[in-house]
Amino acid sequence: MTAVIRAEGLTKFYGASRGISGLSLVVEPGEVFGFLGPNGAGKTTTIRLMLDLIRPTAGLLEVFGLDVRKQSVAVRSRAGYLPGDLHLYERLTPREYLRYVAALRGLEGLGEGEALSERFELELDRPIKALSKGNRQKVGLVQAFLHRPDLLLLDEPTAGLDPLVQQTFNELLREVVAEGRTVFLSSHILSEVQRLADRVAIIREGSLELVEAVETLRARAFVHVEATFAQSPPQEAFASLPGVRELERRGPVVLLALEGSADPLIKALARYEVLALDSHEADLEDVFLTLYREGSAGAS
Numbered sequence: 048m049t050a051v052i053r054a055e056g057l058t059k060f061y062g063a064s065r066g067i068s069g070l071s072l073v074v075e076p077g078e079v080f081g082f083l084g085p086n087g088a089g090k091t092t093t094i095r096l097m098l099d100l101i102r103p104t105a106g107l108l109e110v111f112g113l114d115v116r117k118q119s120v121a122v123r124s125r126a127g128y129l130p131g132d133l134h135l136y137e138r139l140t141p142r143e144y145l146r147y148v149a150a151l152r153g154l155e156g157l158g159e160g161e162a163l164s165e166r167f168e169l170e171l172d173r174p175i176k177a178l179s180k181g182n183r184q185k186v187g188l189v190q191a192f193l194h195r196p197d198l199l200l201l202d203e204p205t206a207g208l209d210p211l212v213q214q215t216f217n218e219l220l221r222e223v224v225a226e227g228r229t230v231f232l233s234s235h236i237l238s239e240v241q242r243l244a245d246r247v248a249i250i251r252e253g254s255l256e257l258v259e260a261v262e263t264l265r266a267r268a269f270v271h272v273e274a275t276f277a278q279s280p281p282q283e284a285f286a287s288l289p290g291v292r293e294l295e296r297r298g299p300v301v302l303l304a305l306e307g308s309a310d311p312l313i314k315a316l317a318r319y320e321v322l323a324l325d326s327h328e329a330d331l332e333d334v335f336l337t338l339y340r341e342g343s344a345g346a347s
């Protein structure tokens with residue numbers, strides 16, 4: 048099966064300043080791939096390279112097995128793009144704008160745009176300049192999806208969307224990938240990527256830090272345990288147990304991070320009177336922080 052996106056050593060410098068450097072990744076058909084990184088990491092640069100909107104300094108980049116530079120028309124016709132800095136024709140209504148975009152795509156009417164607008168509860172007949180931020184973002188999303196592209200390149204797609212609309216968006220992504228289509232989305236919000244993506248890449252300062260299935264990342268995560276005791280247990284009661292790290296003490300409440308088997312901790316806890324016990328899985332945020340801590344520990 049041909050990869051939908053294949054980048055090898057992909058590098059983009061803007062003059063002397065770094066955009067991305069030596070980026071290699073493969074995105075398979077039918078996955079939601081989350082591209083995560085802080086501001087200035089190189090997310091937008093990577094997405095723009097995929098559409099031949101900017102040219103790489105070095106490296107290989109194929110989309111649908113096609114050379115992005117030599118076959119950019121073919122690539123773009125099968126891709127939908129939501130830019131991070133969305134510019135719309137302010138004086139048009141969404142209906143007029145979407146009709147224009149659909150016509151460029153060789154479609155009658157609005158293509159899928161009518162149904163998608165209904166789904167996102169987008170008002171089609173008010174001028175775009177009168178729309179709120181979230182509603183403008185909906186216009187951006189609808190134009191990216193209306194020709195049923197095989198690949199969606201979405202640069203921070205949920206910016207400005209309220210939680211209900213985000214849910215609709217999430218459902219849409221699930222349908223798209225169930226049809227074997229592919230989604231590449233950028234974000235700097237970990238919890239969002241965790242919710243939307245099957246795999247995630249983390250980019251920092253232009254370089255990939257890691258590419259991993261969201262499930263695998265979660266499995267590497269700690270479980271947070273919060274125990275409330277009738278009396279504060281001794282200072283050293285838990286910290287030296289295998290897989291346990293003491294994070295914090297607040298009087299009779301002890302916060303622990305647990306990795307691996309819970310058994311040693313449970314047995315140690317049972318020696319004291321436990322009034323309440325709460326445990327929950329760490330989210331990507333915790334994993335991210337742990338990786339960073341390990342990273343900086345390794346570097347020093």
Ligand SMILES: Nc1ncnc2c1ncn2[C@@H]1O[C@H](COP(=O)(O)OP(=O)(O)OP(=O)(O)O)[C@@H](O)[C@H]1O
Binds near residue numbers: 064088131
């Ligand atoms: N047109 C440009 N000219 C010069 N430098 C640029 C240009 N576009 C981006 N850069 C630089 O390339 C690097 C990556 O920028 P990019 O916009 O790809 O980051 P990003 O991950 O999308 O960030 P954000 O989360 O803020 O959108 C940054 O250091 C940025 O300053």
Ligand SMILES: [Mg+2]
Binds near residue numbers: 092
């Ligand atoms: Mg960006």
